[in-house]
Amino acid sequence: MERLLKQRTEILRALCSGGSAEHLESILDILLAQEEITWEDYQNVQVTGRPLNSNARNLLDLVYTKGADTCELFLAALKQILPKEQGAGLCFLEHSSTLDELEVTQRTWTETVLKRRPSLVWKLQGSVHDAVEALVESGHFSSADANEVLLPVYTPSQQARRLLDHVGSKGESASKMLLQFSQQSEEPQTSPNQDKLTNTTEVLKRFKEKLSSSVSAESCFLSTYGRTNHMPLEVIFTEVQLALPDNKPVSLEEIVSPKDAVNGEADTVLVSGVAGSGKSTLLQRLHLLWSQGSALRDFLLVFPFSCRRLNSELRELSLQELLFQHCCWPDRGQEEIFQFILDHPQLILFTFDGLDELKQSFSDDQRLCCPTQRAPVHVLLFNLIQGSLMKGVWKVVTSRPDAVGPGLKQHLRREVLLKGFSPAGIESFVRQHHRDPTVAAKVLESLQANTALLGLCHSPVLCWIVSQCHKELLGCGEGRPQTLTDVYLMILQHFFQHKHLLKNPIGAGWLQEHKETVLHLGKLAFDGISTSCYVFSSTDLELCNVGEGELLTGFLTQSRNVSQIDRKCYEFLHLTIQCFFAALHIVLSPNVERSAVTKLFDLWNMTEKSSTCFGLCLPDKQSWATKNDRNAVETPNLQIIATFVSGLLSQRHKHLWLHCCPGAALEQKGRQVVKSLSKGMQRHFRSIPKPVPGEKKSMHALPHFVWLIKCIYEMQDSQIAKDAMSKLEVDHLKLTYCNIGPVECTALAFVLQHLKNPVGLNLDNNSVGDVGVEQLLPCLHICSSLYLRNNNITDEGIRKLTDKGVQCDSFQKIALFNNRLTDACTQHFSHLLKTKQNFLALRLGNNNITADGAKLLAEGLKQNGSLMYLGLWGNRIGDEGAEVIANALESSTSLVWLSLVGNGVGSTGACALSKVIRNSPSLEELWLTDNCITRTGVESLIEALESNPRVKSVWLRGNELSSEDVAELNQREPRLLF
């Protein structure tokens, strides 16, 4: 008994290691079989939903109260079930009696089942489904019994135990049948996976079953819905947009693929996306599909890790310990299984969710090759990622893009960008979330009427909030909510409202009523962000005065799977909600120092110096100062917080805080935000290099610029936007590859509309989409040219763009290379060309325009007298299309440049185009590369060129001409370029 007391902590640790309840439950099986504990004891210890460590503590208390014999038996049972290495630190008493199955004589069937419980659990876990089926068929089990036993949250051994529990309550006949079944099932069984496993051992098969069952249990529900809310991932999961950096779409199943490798030597795929874009959910989906055998079929074992959880592992571990203790503990044959993993790396996949949340930034300083050598967890992880440890094992890592430095990038096989929901995805999510179609239709209707909010809903986390708060949303006046802050205030109100339903209805001063809760959660969130802490112990909660009632508000959820023995752990429902509370803390707390807001915005210093500004806001500087090289990782969180602070301190939300904190303090913080934003903008403008003589002044915006603009948008104050733009004097604003989606477009338009002079706005290679195009309309009047190459835009976006474009005098050029345009867009351009007699350039390359589209476009071209550049490169207009275009342009006096590259115009098309060469007084360049043109077509072009000396070049590479033809034709007409 003394030993039990002395070694209590070690025993608890051993029982709870890896977060699996298996050890505890195995011991309970033995104690039940030995009749050392009763059913009632068993049920008191094994309470579903209570944390594992509490159950384990209860067992120790129980055993202790039962006396010395039970303690002795307990220790012997522990010795029997613990793997050698885990039990090494524990000192056991040798017990004389064996714990093997006792001889069964003269017992009832039910008693026999109880006596044989430990071995039955072991025998039945591979065949629970069949046993349940047999019991249902024989009428011993109802389908409700079957469902309860087979709940997917149970591991196979837990299912076997639930089976035994149920059989125990069904009487003698059921017990007899089960015992007979278990005897039969000892005969060799065949399973669907057997082919794959023929070369592996039985232990491996068992391990795979256990691993996939625990992966399935971990991934079948979405955490934002709370564990009790039971929203199965399968029901709510909505397709997300995935693409390679060149915008080539990728499907979920193609994420792990050897194709499109940037570094063929590497075997790590990075999935990057901004906060809330759905990275964790995507991995969860992949895990679930693997456990069901419907994806990642090439991988026998998939080991999922969460970097957030790995942060709490402070010990040095070997790779074997990392895999087995953090993912799934093999009940037998650890060495054999680990050897198999080492020998078959190609059959193994590791996933690491949230690399940006790991306390340490990626570095490849410390090399580790030996799989048995112990090292800090982050060192193991970095070596796995770079392939020095376990080369050949595929890894999928998720992270926010800002946290991925060049050091990590060089070890990536490829990067897949996660771009949130498509418009169709938003609709499908809302319909799944609201089973009542009338509610879903109303939510969708209100989104269509509020496109700024629709833009925000491309982010899955925001789509979730909006769907969750549909009552508040439908109750809002027209046009609200508009900003990120509005949406998070809505969820704040929603949760408080929910709590109030139980008491009295929420009043107008709802925030004032809940000020204390907001301050407590705000401090917790703020301190957490300052120390990269996303999982909180009960002590952390106590330190910030977060009480039981505040836990019930729903903003915090209990962490899954954190192997903390002594404490329950909590985390915010989502990281962005933590950031929102941190922002509320900065705005409302009297304990935040005066310059906190200014320091928060002064992020540039953070990336330049290793010291930090935000840490100084904290009274005790906490552990921030001890971390170096963390800035890249922290900045995204701080930027989100600063965005919220801007919104919270805007005029429109001031009434909320009036009774919560002194007005003067709020005013001061508000002024600090405005000043910081203005300073940030100036600093950015000053960094614009002087234009090269003869070239236009151009600014390539840095990501900070987009962030500043988003903060200004959150303030919803036109004067601030005007002031910010008053000093920007550029001709060309470049925001290529800046991760611009609809939300950023809303903010850009809000600010850029105040520019004094028209600019060329280059948004090439972003994710603007149709919703983004619509958001840009308020600033279209100030855009002389708009570059939207590679932006997932369809004909619908073009309809809206051209409708507005015809009213904007300065709008003269558009480039839409590589979008999703079809013939339907050409009628809109035709209308634009007819209406706008100062339009200069239309570039529609690499879309899906055919001869029919060319015909519609030709209508507009005929009636336009200004167009100088027309690009239809890479469409499919063919000879018919070329003919109508040629007819339309034949008498153009403005056309300078025409490209029909790669359109299959053939010689018939070339002959038709000769007309343009012959008659045009302005044409300088004609591009006809890759067009199946033969000598006949070229002869016609030469003849036309003879009559027009103004034409400088006709490009004819890649046509159907022999090298002799090329040499001869080139000699006759040097303006032909082959």
Ligand SMILES: Nc1ncnc2c1ncn2[C@@H]1O[C@H](COP(=O)(O)OP(=O)(O)OP(=O)(O)O)[C@@H](O)[C@H]1O
């Ligand atoms: N594909 C999806 N289908 C349905 N809901 C989704 C999907 N992706 C995300 N969500 C919703 O959005 C929430 C946030 O998503 P998730 O946590 O996966 O984002 P994340 O990119 O990992 O965020 P962070 O970078 O902050 O960790 C989820 O809890 C879920 O409610």
